[in-house]
Amino acid sequence: MNLSGGPDSRTGMADAAGPSIPSAESDPEGFDLDLVARARQGEVEAFEALFRRHHRVVYRTLLGITGRPEDAEDAVQTAFLKAFQHLDQFQGASRFSTWLTRIAINEGLGRMRQTGRLESLEVEDEEGEFMPRNVRAWDDDPEALRSRAQAKELVEREILKLPAKYRVAVVLRDIQQLPAEEAAQLLGLGVPTLKTHLLRGRLQLREALAPHFAPRRAAAPAPEGRGR
């Protein structure tokens, strides 16, 4: 089964994809719109193609929100089914991926609230927790200290430990590479709030990685203003 979402994923739909159909590579948004139109007509293969193209973003978004792979896995299915059932509401005002990501975020936040694991996405006064404590320089090539697989496991584990509101900011900005404005809009936050969450998430992640990448030696003086 080809899940790449690229041109090969159109295998099996080639008969329907004539020369006037947008290309996934040159016109991804037009390609999505064509798939949406066909899925609205009940063409299951078109919906499957949409899934193939976008499930990675949906899964990462949900993992960023829930922090639990098993929850994210369940929520992917629900988010796509909701998207399918509400395809008529997609007006094309935004990219399909944005619309779908918004559904995934609503699904993820809803699950978090239902289980009492998310009280608010707003900024709270926790400043003292975000002052850098570890100010030792890292080794020249910290990534070389570990295999890529080890580093990946470490980074993913530490990201999942972040509080949800910081974790989702890091996932949307630093993993999904969404612009701050789009990430903020998707979360229903102002850009300054999103940036505060992102900063705190990045600082917590840096703090968590530091012991693994900084050589053991005397610490440099802490920055002035620490603890204020």
Add this chain to the structure above:
Amino acid sequence: MNCRHLLDALSDYLDDQAAASLRADLEAHLAECRSCTVIVETSRRTLRIVTDVGSFEIPDELSERLLRKTMAGLASARGGASDPGAGDPEPGGTKSGS
């Protein structure tokens, strides 16, 4: 400019979104503050590692499992199952929870 100011502007600086005048002030501070230099450099490396290791890439087995579950759910829904309770997914549907 002090360490607190630098920390406040750190994300914008790392993302190359700091205004030129702010960037100049930050770099003047960095030139004389080793701790902040370490914080900036290690934060930059943190972001690079997050990207380089392919955080949360999905293995093919998981992709296949997700696809099978979703398509099975779709088949069930099309077979007459009730609406699972979707809210309005259009813009504005997301709430902050505050």
